[in-house]
Amino acid sequence: MTLRSPLMTVMTGAAQKAARALKRDFGEVEQLQVSRKGPSDFVSAADLRAERTLRQELTKARPKFGFLLEEGGEIKGEDPRHRWIIDPIDGTTNFLHGIPHFAISIGLEMDGEIIAGLVFNPVTDEMFVAEKGKGAFLNDHRLRVSARTDLTDAVIATGIPHHGRGEHGPYLKVLGRVMAAVAGIRRMGTASLDLAYVAAGRCDGYWETGLQPWDMAAGLILVREAGGFVTEVDGGKTPLASGSVLATNAKLHKGLQGILNQD
Numbered sequence: 001m002t003l004r005s006p007l008m009t010v011m012t013g014a015a016q017k018a019a020r021a022l023k024r025d026f027g028e029v030e031q032l033q034v035s036r037k038g039p040s041d042f043v044s045a046a047d048l049r050a051e052r053t054l055r056q057e058l059t060k061a062r063p064k065f066g067f068l069l070e071e072g073g074e075i076k077g078e079d080p081r082h083r084w085i086i087d088p089i090d091g092t093t094n095f096l097h098g099i100p101h102f103a104i105s106i107g108l109e110m111d112g113e114i115i116a117g118l119v120f121n122p123v124t125d126e127m128f129v130a131e132k133g134k135g136a137f138l139n140d141h142r143l144r145v146s147a148r149t150d151l152t153d154a155v156i157a158t159g160i161p162h163h164g165r166g167e168h169g170p171y172l173k174v175l176g177r178v179m180a181a182v183a184g185i186r187r188m189g190t191a192s193l194d195l196a197y198v199a200a201g202r203c204d205g206y207w208e209t210g211l212q213p214w215d216m217a218a219g220l221i222l223v224r225e226a227g228g229f230v231t232e233v234d235g236g237k238t239p240l241a242s243g244s245v246l247a248t249n250a251k252l253h254k255g256l257q258g259i260l261n262q263d
Ligand code: IPD
Pocket: 087, 089, 090, 091, 092, 093, 159, 160, 188, 189, 190, 191, 192, 208, 210, 211, 215
């Protein structure tokens, strides 16, 4: 078993605490599916509660760090160099529909660079963590991106723009090209876990645009520390700022990037 750093101990402790309530809430949501109004108010409350717990726990341990929270927005800290970037429930639609594929995502930024990340699915109990220069781990097992070299063998994850989000026509054109070139496409509905799955070699690549920093902050460092390659879809170097991400093993990056950018 790997010894956790003090920083990672703080992050995992906060995530475990928020996850306990979230798991109970998820159980309730499954029961609420049949009601006509659905469980959306309940889920918003669960989301806020998880965010509050994470903020409280992380503040206890690192009182001066700032925050960028999906629900609460930017909260400046006394220490201008460090900022937590948090999504309390990534994969809200899955959570709302009783689909057990969602995650708590915590990234830590220092001087504008992500130096640590955690993605935790409380239902499967899979805790993906990474720190700069220290590798990426799933429940203490070291992670490596896949070794596949041929796109025809590759499983590629993506995010499909939905109602009220993104440009559907252009996305369909890109999807058409990728689906013809690969072994399979997955739309699992949780960006942070898509990135974690690339880090774990379960998926060989992932692309999406229109993301927010909290969807990807933690996942970016997971992929990089697992030996993967992350850029924007057009090859740019600032996915966190643009919301556009292409993450693959190093071998597939050029080929997939070429297909994504053909027009
Ligand atoms: C969403 C998920 C999804 C991605 C969306 C995100 P949310 O986050 O990560 O996979 O396709 O773009 O907004 O809303 O569930 O926290």
